[in-house]
Amino acid sequence: MAPSAASTSSAAAAASPSAPASSSSLPFSPPSSLLIIGAGVFGLSTALALARRDAFARCSITVVDRSNPSQPGAFPSPDAASVDSSRIIRADYADPAYTALGEEAQAEWRKQDKPTDLGAQGRYHKAGLILVGDREPPAPPPGDAQTSQSEGLKPKMTGLDYARASWANVSALAAKNPQLAARIEELPNPDAIRGALGTGGGSGEWGYINRNSGWVNATACMAWLLDRVRETGRVNLVADTVVSLERDGATITGAKLSSGRVLTADLVIVAAGAWTGGLVDLAGQVIATGQILGYMDLTESEQSQLANIPVILNLSTGLFIIPPTDRVLKIGRHARGYINPTPLPYPPLPSSPSSSAPQTVSLPRTTLTHPPSSPSSPTIPAEGTTSLRVALQAMIPWPALHARPFSRTRLCWYSDTPTADFLVDYHPRWRGLFIATGDSGHAFKFLPVLGEKIVDCLVREGSGEMRGKWAWRDGGEGKEVVTEDGTRGGQAGWVLEEELASG
Ligand SMILES: *[C@@H]1O[C@H](CO)[C@@H](O)[C@H](O)[C@H]1NC(C)=O
Ligand SMILES: *[C@@H]1O[C@H](CO)[C@@H](O)[C@H](O)[C@H]1NC(C)=O
Ligand SMILES: *[C@@H]1O[C@H](CO)[C@@H](O)[C@H](O)[C@H]1NC(C)=O
Numbered sequence: 292m293a294p295s296a297a298s299t300s301s302a303a304a305a306a307s308p309s310a311p312a313s314s315s316s317l318p319f320s321p322p323s324s325l326l327i328i329g330a331g332v333f334g335l336s337t338a339l340a341l342a343r344r345d346a347f348a349r350c351s352i353t354v355v356d357r358s359n360p361s362q363p364g365a366f367p368s369p370d371a372a373s374v375d376s377s378r379i380i381r382a383d384y385a386d387p388a389y390t391a392l393g394e395e396a397q398a399e400w401r402k403q404d405k406p407t408d409l410g411a412q413g414r415y416h417k418a419g420l421i422l423v424g425d426r427e428p429p430a431p432p433p434g435d436a437q438t439s440q441s442e443g444l445k446p447k448m449t450g451l452d453y454a455r456a457s458w459a460n461v462s463a464l465a466a467k468n469p470q471l472a473a474r475i476e477e478l479p480n481p482d483a484i485r486g487a488l489g490t491g492g493g494s495g496e497w498g499y500i501n502r503n504s505g506w507v508n509a510t511a512c513m514a515w516l517l518d519r520v521r522e523t524g525r526v527n528l529v530a531d532t533v534v535s536l537e538r539d540g541a542t543i544t545g546a547k548l549s550s551g552r553v554l555t556a557d558l559v560i561v562a563a564g565a566w567t568g569g570l571v572d573l574a575g576q577v578i579a580t581g582q583i584l585g586y587m588d589l590t591e592s593e594q595s596q597l598a599n600i601p602v603i604l605n606l607s608t609g610l611f612i613i614p615p616t617d618r619v620l621k622i623g624r625h626a627r628g629y630i631n632p633t634p635l636p637y638p639p640l641p642s643s644p645s646s647s648a649p650q651t652v653s654l655p656r657t658t659l660t661h662p663p664s665s666p667s668s669p670t671i672p673a674e675g676t677t678s679l680r681v682a683l684q685a686m687i688p689w690p691a692l693h694a695r696p697f698s699r700t701r702l703c704w705y706s707d708t709p710t711a712d713f714l715v716d717y718h719p720r721w722r723g724l725f726i727a728t729g730d731s732g733h734a735f736k737f738l739p740v741l742g743e744k745i746v747d748c749l750v751r752e753g754s755g756e757m758r759g760k761w762a763w764r765d766g767g768e769g770k771e772v773v774t775e776d777g778t779r780g781g782q783a784g785w786v787l788e789e790e791l792a793s794g
Pocket of ligand 1: 463
């Protein structure tokens with residue numbers, strides 16, 4: 292059969308046998324109503340960008356988020372990953388596209404002249420960030436099965452490879468930007484790392500500091516974002532839990548809430564972070580992983596001694612320390628994390644109208660979903676607490692801190708993808724459904740620009756490069772997702788319940 296001019300390759304046609312009307316071949320026309328599920332950094336930034344675009348001036352915009360019953364109307368829910376004392380704002384990546392996006396966001400974070408500027412009022416702290424790596428490769432995933440599953444992915448980078456690639460990229464930018472050049476410095480050996488950290492600790496083999504990076508108060512930034520959304524007067528905020536998506540044939544028509552109410556919309560955007568897999572089967576593209584955090588109370592004098600240290604992130608282990616404010620030091624681990632397979636009371640939307648939905652999906656376990664039976668019951672596995680403590684001893688080797696208990700520990704739930712690229716695309720087999728998730732633990736820094744980029748994907752404008760990176764990818768069905776971007780240490784496939792029980 293002779294191929295017609297209109298047909299693409301048979302492989303491409305086979306990949307989306309029943310592409311809905313929203314597929315990329317048709318011009319975009321704005322819907323008259325739009326529902327965003329999730330008021331985290333993806334959902335709220337998208338709502339703000341939509342409210343500011345002329346094309347959506349006649350579109351009604353609703354955002355729904357789970358809410359703490361004791362704090363009605365709290366957006367986002369207090370156990371959301373976007374709500375925390377701090378998030379690292381890293382300016383550079385091994386990947387040039389994210390480095391460029393990070394630069395765009397930094398310009399906004401740096402604005403602090405007016406109280407309403409994003410970086411003002413203690414929201415942004417330009418403390419500097421040290422990235423270090425060590426020569427040994429990250430620990431292999433446990434078991435042969437998992438090893439073979441990850442074989443199809445790009446070759447693993449070690450933490451050191453990643454740090455060097457990231458340095459190469461930021462150096463290339465600095466060659467064109469003297470202001471940046473003055474703010475970055477290679478730390479070629481353990482002594483240089485110790486000198487830059489200023490605590491007496493830190494002994495990675497190689498690293499660099501970017502004094503343009505730093506950290507932000509995530510809770511305060513989300514409150515700022517919510518204020519901006521409210522100011523538009525365009526967005527209807529609903530506090531309730533979505534239990535399932537509503538559908539009519541192959542079209543998504545809205546969402547059912549736990550109160551029984553149904554919200555209808557022409558277009559539904561699911562931006563529910565690590566909870567997304569409970570609403571939509573993401574078919575091996577995304578998995579919820581829990582990452583450990585610990586908070587330690589400090590004395591006034593420890594606070595003042597540590598107030599001006601940079602953030603340090605060890606890319607070999609994923610362990611990091613954020614300088615303290617209010618006499619609280621935060622330690623965390625950006626690693627492969629724990630998975631939490633959970634039987635689902637409501638089946639998620641299957642990956643196509645003719646498929647069946649999974650019955651179990653990894654979902655967050657938080658202090659709201661599982662209130663601790665006593666204030667001292669562990670929220671993270673003992674293995675995690677030990678790992679945080681070992682890192683603290685290496686990075687701040689002060690005897691007074693070594694045995695001090697953490698005042699609080701917590702799991703921060705990532706929506707992880709195999710490449711750490713976000714998933715921002717129309718669902719290929721359901722009409723009226725757009726997905727914006729897959730943060731992979733590195734999205735918060737993009738808060739100032741993320742919503743605009745998501746709406747660019749929605750209307751199919753802007754950089755095709757990001758649309759390509761963030762596209763829906765079939766073919767992952769039945770595979771365990773393991774993030775292999777070079778920034779994750781630790782083992783894959785640890786099951787939270789088992790680890791909690793063994794500690
Ligand atoms: C950034 O690093 C990657 C390697 O990870 C390299 O391919 C790319 O060319 C670098 N970009 C710049 C601007 O140096
Ligand atoms: C990073 O972690 C590795 C492995 O645990 C350790 O050998 C190294 O000293 C750490 N680097 C820093 C700066 O703490
Ligand atoms: C972050 O901001 C919140 C809300 O504005 C505030 O209560 C909290 O003390 C701040 N935390 C830090 C670490 O600055």
